[in-house]
Amino acid sequence: MNARTEVATGKVFAKKGVAANFVTAELIRAEGVSKTYRLGSMEVNALHDVSLTIHAGEFTALMGPSGSGKSTLLNICGLIDKPTSGTCLIDAVDTARMSGDELTLLRREKIGFVFQGFNLIPVMSVRDNVEFPLMVAGVPAKKSATAVDAILDQVGLSDKAWRRPDELSGGQRQRVAIARALVRTPRLVIADEPTANLDGDTATHIIDLMQELGRSHGVTFLIATHDARVVDRCDRVVSLVDGRLQ
Amino acid sequence: MKWLLFAFKNVLRNRRRSLITVAISAIGTAGILIGGGFALFTYESLRELAARDSGHLVIAHKDFFDRDEDTPMQYGLDDFEFMKKKIEADPRVRMALPRVQLSGLVSNGDKSAVFVGVGVDPDGEFSVKGPTVKVLAGSLLESGPSSDPAPGILLGSELARMMKAEPGSGLTLLSSTTSGSLNAIDVKVRGVITMGVPEVDKRLVFTDLATAQKLLLTDKVSTLSVYLHETEDTDTMRDTAAGLFPERALQTWRDQAFYYLAVKGLYNRIFGLLGVVIVTMVLFAVSNTLAMAVMERTREIGTLRALGTLPHQIVRVFALEGFILGIAGIAAGMLFAIGTSVLFMVADLQMPPPPGRSVGYPLHVNVSPELYLTTALTVVALSIGAAWFISRKASRKPIVEALAHV
Numbered sequence: 001m002n003a004r005t006e007v008a009t010g011k012v013f014a015k016k017g018v019a020a021n022f023v024t025a026e027l028i029r030a031e032g033v034s035k036t037y038r039l040g041s042m043e044v045n046a047l048h049d050v051s052l053t054i055h056a057g058e059f060t061a062l063m064g065p066s067g068s069g070k071s072t073l074l075n076i077c078g079l080i081d082k083p084t085s086g087t088c089l090i091d092a093v094d095t096a097r098m099s100g101d102e103l104t105l106l107r108r109e110k111i112g113f114v115f116q117g118f119n120l121i122p123v124m125s126v127r128d129n130v131e132f133p134l135m136v137a138g139v140p141a142k143k144s145a146t147a148v149d150a151i152l153d154q155v156g157l158s159d160k161a162w163r164r165p166d167e168l169s170g171g172q173r174q175r176v177a178i179a180r181a182l183v184r185t186p187r188l189v190i191a192d193e194p195t196a197n198l199d200g201d202t203a204t205h206i207i208d209l210m211q212e213l214g215r216s217h218g219v220t221f222l223i224a225t226h227d228a229r230v231v232d233r234c235d236r237v238v239s240l241v242d243g244r245l246q
Numbered sequence: 247m248k249w250l251l252f253a254f255k256n257v258l259r260n261r262r263r264s265l266i267t268v269a270i271s272a273i274g275t276a277g278i279l280i281g282g283g284f285a286l287f288t289y290e291s292l293r294e295l296a297a298r299d300s301g302h303l304v305i306a307h308k309d310f311f312d313r314d315e316d317t318p319m320q321y322g323l324d325d326f327e328f329m330k331k332k333i334e335a336d337p338r339v340r341m342a343l344p345r346v347q348l349s350g351l352v353s354n355g356d357k358s359a360v361f362v363g364v365g366v367d368p369d370g371e372f373s374v375k376g377p378t379v380k381v382l383a384g385s386l387l388e389s390g391p392s393s394d395p396a397p398g399i400l401l402g403s404e405l406a407r408m409m410k411a412e413p414g415s416g417l418t419l420l421s422s423t424t425s426g427s428l429n430a431i432d433v434k435v436r437g438v439i440t441m442g443v444p445e446v447d448k449r450l451v452f453t454d455l456a457t458a459q460k461l462l463l464t465d466k467v468s469t470l471s472v473y474l475h476e477t478e479d480t481d482t483m484r485d486t487a488a489g490l491f492p493e494r495a496l497q498t499w500r501d502q503a504f505y506y507l508a509v510k511g512l513y514n515r516i517f518g519l520l521g522v523v524i525v526t527m528v529l530f531a532v533s534n535t536l537a538m539a540v541m542e543r544t545r546e547i548g549t550l551r552a553l554g555t556l557p558h559q560i561v562r563v564f565a566l567e568g569f570i571l572g573i574a575g576i577a578a579g580m581l582f583a584i585g586t587s588v589l590f591m592v593a594d595l596q597m598p599p600p601p602g603r604s605v606g607y608p609l610h611v612n613v614s615p616e617l618y619l620t621t622a623l624t625v626v627a628l629s630i631g632a633a634w635f636i637s638r639k640a641s642r643k644p645i646v647e648a649l650a651h652v
Contacts, residue, residue: 080552080645100642101556108554115649119549123255135248136555180553 026092027187027220028054028077033086035072035243046072047243049086054222056187059214061231062224064240070224071192073240077222078190079107091187108137112181112219114210116193118173120165120180127152127161130179137184151179154213171202175209182213189214191223195230207233249559253566256539263535264571270531271575271625272582274524278621279583281520283611285513291607292510293477296503298378301343301471302480303487304502305329308495310469318348319424322466323494329470332490338479343370344467346458350421352401352451354409361405361419363451365458365467374473380605384413384437387454397457398436402450406438413437419451423463431461442605528625532571533632536564540640547640548648560641561634568633572626579625580618587611 035047046069054060054077062070075081076088079095087096090110095103112133113119120129127148134144152158155175165173174194181189191210195203207230214221223230231237239246257264307321315321323329323344330342346365351358368387372379379386383406387398399419401411411417415435423429433453440447459465474483480498488496500507540547547560587610595609640648 075646078552080649104551104554104556107552113549113552115549119546119649121546121549123259124252128252132550133553136550136553136559 025056026053027056027058027090028052028222029089029092030073030077030083031087031089033073033076033083033088035069035076035081036084045243047076047083050240050243050245051086052238052245054188054220056220057214057218058236059211059221059234060223060236060238061234062222062238062240063226063231068240069243070240072243074190074192074222074224077188078111078113079103108133108184110187112184112186112189114174114177114181114189114191114194116196118165118170118177118197120173120176122165125162125164126157126168126176129165129176130183133180133184139184147183151183154216155179155209169202170198171206174198174202174206178206178210178213182217182219185217186219188220188222191221191225193224193226195225195227200229203227204229249562250566250570253563254570256543256563257567257570260539263538267531267535267571268574268578271528271572271629272578274528274531275576275579275621275625276582276586277524277579278521279579279618280586280611281517282617282621283583283587283613284609285517286612286614286617287610288513289506289510290612292503292506293499295378296506297473297477297499298375300497300499300502301374302474302477302499303472303484304497304499305333305470305472305487305491306468306495306497308493311495311497317424317426318422318462319346319464319466319468322346322464322468323470324466326467326470329491329494333470333472333487336483336486338474338476338483338486340473340475341370341374343367343374343471343473344455345371345469345471346455346462346464346466347468348421348458348462350419350461352405352409353418353420354411354415355418357409358420359405359408360449361451362449363399363419363453363458365453365455368452368454371452378441380440380442382438382440384435386439387436387452389454394434396432396434397453397460399433399457400437400439400450400452401435402447403438403440404444404448405450406435408448411435411438419453419461421461423461424466425463429461429463431457433457440604442599442603444604445602447604525624525628528575529628529632532568532629533636535571536568536633536636539567540564540637544640544643544648544651547643548645548651551641551645551648557638557641561637564633564637565630566633568629568631569626572629575629576622576625580622583611583618584613587613 030050030052033047033050037044037046050073062074064070072081076083079090087094090106095106098106121132130151131144131148134147152161155178157172157175157179160168160172165176168176195206198206210221211233223234225231307323310321313321326344330344333339333342344367348363348365350361352361367389369389372386382403387400392398396416406412409417413435416432417435418430418432420428420430441450472487474480484496484498550560590609590611596606597609599606
């Protein structure tokens with residue numbers, strides 16, 4: 001597949017030297033997505049008629065200034081928010097008419113999250129945090145332990161498995177969050193400003209780790225970021241300004 | 247198990263707050279258990295007192311309880327010996343005691359006073375009455391022939407004081423007979439007793455059955471009191487006795503225990519209200535703690551929901567936290583209540599005499615498995631219910647809103 005790709009109505013770039021080996025079928029198809037918030041008597045249009053397709057295996061950056069609608073689009077693609085109009089298909093499944101519980105189960109099955117503030121559970125150890133999505137899904141203990149061991153090894157935190165999040169550095173916490181997002185090998189990982197709270201070197205390491213694990217696990221990444229270092233490492237960059245794709 | 251562990255860790259997040267909640271639950275639980283245990287002890291004591299006084303069952307002539315007699319023993323039992331033998335054959339029966347009720351005047355030669363007396367089988371009667379009859383002077387009556395030609399009586403302490411009588415004093419009992427005439431009999435005071443109720447002690451006379459019958463000129467008795475080995479057998483024994491003596495009237499100790507029923511009714515209201523207040527207090531304490539926990543963890547709830555946790559799984563975590571707080575409070579409260587019960591028992595503390603009585607009673611607190619179980623289930627159910635109610639809304643909050651919560 002050609003490294004430069006035009007997809008749907010979004011302006012999409014492919015970075016030089018980054019092979020999009022895993023780009024195959026459509027994973028996300030957002031069609032005419034708009035989102036309007038009501039703030040008191042005012043209506044704020046966060047997204048205007050956004051149509052975007054993300055293919056399986058892509059490592060995509062979603063760029064734009066603050067208030068451009070990056071997080072809103074990310075939330076809709078991550079099925080934690082619903083568009084005011086338009087549809088969002090995940091793996092060809094139309095999510096528009098799904099109930100809250102159905103969306104939760106689909107999210108559990110196919111989507112992992114990495115948050116800017118890590119959002120780890122403070123009372124749980126590293127290992128328990130990573131295991132949490134498996135616990136929620138009712139994965140048997142033995143299978144769960146194997147999966148957790150493997151992913152902790154891959155993020156280099158095997159020796160810190162029993163530490164609690166407050167005993168870790170920012171970079172280590174984000175690695176725990178990445179391990180948690182990937183432990184069930186989802187189809188898609190949504191990352192909202194994953195490097196915003198990290199220093200330069202750590203941010204680079206984190207983004208390299210995400211890219212490496214994304215490839216090894218065949219996972220698609222959709223990352224909202226301002227960080228040029230992140231953008232440099234992405235297969236594609238999608239720009240949003242004032243809720244519209246550029 | 248992992249959910250329970252997660253909930254346990256959550257409870258320990260704010261240890262001071264959880265500790266205060268557990269302490270409030272514990273104090274509340276202990277309050278219910280100690281108050282309820284005291285009420286149960288009181289009921290048990292009064293029940294025992296009532297049963298010792300009247301017998302578990304009272305068998306009488308069919309009109310005895312409903313109609314007033316025109317002459318003494320009009321509604322008496324003449325076949326009581328046969329009935330006694332028949333009912334004592336039942337293994338549930340400890341003994342059946344005939345009684346003759348009489349009233350009249352007691353005189354010391356200078357002064358007379360009204361008495362209300364009972365003719366009894368002394369050995370049987372005073373063995374079932376046990377500590378409810380307290381001998382202040384002299385001794386109890388005994389069955390069988392006596393060396394003293396004058397029949398013996400026991401006098402209530404107040405009546406003895408009025409008659410200036412003491413053991414060995416001679417008195418005369420005067421009463422109406424079954425034929426309507428008056429009869430008198432000289433008696434000798436064997437002992438001065440108290441039943442713990444001054445009003446009773448002012449009128450009370452105990453004598454043996456034969457003396458009472460001789461005074462009334464009758465061979466009947468008023469009632470046959472049936473004492474059982476177990477109070478719990480009262481109702482079944484009542485049915486049996488009703489089958490054995492269909493022509494007779496039957497009452498259980500409950501029918502005669504007006505004081506017991508009045509106290510039980512009063513205590514049920516007092517301790518019931520106290521229980522409701524305490525349970526409400528525990529409910530508010532647990533609710534407040536969990537409401538604060540939900541508020542503080544709204545962002546985390548959003549994260550858990552984003553990670554695929556269903557709303558009912560979120561509610562379950564909080565319900566488990568409520569369960570843990572409830573169980574911890576109950577365990578501590580139970581230990582405290584049991585400790586208090588043991589302490590009261592060992593210290594032998596006494597309660598002051600209740601209204602209308604002249605003797606106090608021991609301050610004991612019963613440890614009742616039923617009360618403990620009911621209290622535990624109530625506190626746990628309320629804790630879980632409060633957690634469910636509080637977390638239900640938060641678990642349904644839009645994830646984006648929850649994640650943005652500060």
